[in-house]
Amino acid sequence: MFPTLIDLGTVRFPWLGHVHLALPTYGVLFALGALLGGWWFVRRAAGLDVSDEHRYNLVFYSLLWGIVGAKATLVLLDLRYYIEHPLELLGTLRSAGVLLGGVTAGSMAFVVYARRHGLPLFRLGDAVAAPLALAQSIGRLGCFCAGCCWGHATESSNPLAVVFTDPVAHAQTGVPLHVPLVATQLLQAGNDILLALILTALWRKRIRPDGTVFWCYLVLYGLTRSLIEFWRGDLQRGVYFDGLISTSQLIALSGVGVGLLLLLVRRPVGGRPPAP
Secondary structure, three states: OOOEEEEEEEEEEOOOEEEEEEEEHHHHHHHHHHHHHHHHHHHHHHHHOOOHHHHHHHHHHHHHHHHHHHHHHHHHHOHHHHHHOHHHHHHHHOOOOOHHHHHHHHHHHHHHHHHHOOOOHHHHHHHHHHHHHHHHHHHHHHHHHHOOOOEOEOOOOOOOEEEOOOHHHHHHHOOOOOOEEEOHHHHHHHHHHHHHHHHHHHHHHOEOOOOHHHHHHHHHHHHHHHHHHOOEOOHHHOEEOOOOEEHHHHHHHHHHHHHHHHHHHOOOOOEOOOOO
């Protein structure tokens, strides 16, 4: 919808020639989501007897590996194409990649760092659940502005319909122009905000055992994300079984399975005093 936030035009640089300088809206919103989510988590973790160094390192390494994981998943989904066109790997620098691939890689980095330094992993997992949902919500607004992650075609009378008209968005993401599409980006953004509120309420109750809030995140996010995926129209993210299920649904449903299993094994048995 608004893929470019600031366009400075073409500037000539020594040795580089003419370079088009522009600030993409997606990048700004992605950074904003990461900063707000990281700041919120750092504030929460301060009450868990975790040092400043460890708190900031958890955010840094999780975000770094999240970015790497999202882009790596994108490449793996179309590996043959990138092997045949290796220069196209440079194009992934502008791409967000596969979100759930990034969340998975970032979560693994989070677990490895916490375990290596003897940090309270499950309590930290509870603390990061709502900030993660908030960051994802803001990132989805970036998707909407860029035109990526669009929904399938629908009737113009559909209250959830949106029409993209910017040729820059089409050139960068392939979103169809002048066609009513389901605004799946906004659906996901609203869903993630609601999840952040629910997870915040659970965090304040501090239900036992530690880790319960994060397992709830896995279940709730996985179920709602899998449902919204049925309205997605961008097939390049990887679909299987004649389009019945996507890569994101496979990852999300795997998260649901893990979350349900751990909720059953580590069943909540009461509460603790509200979190600060």
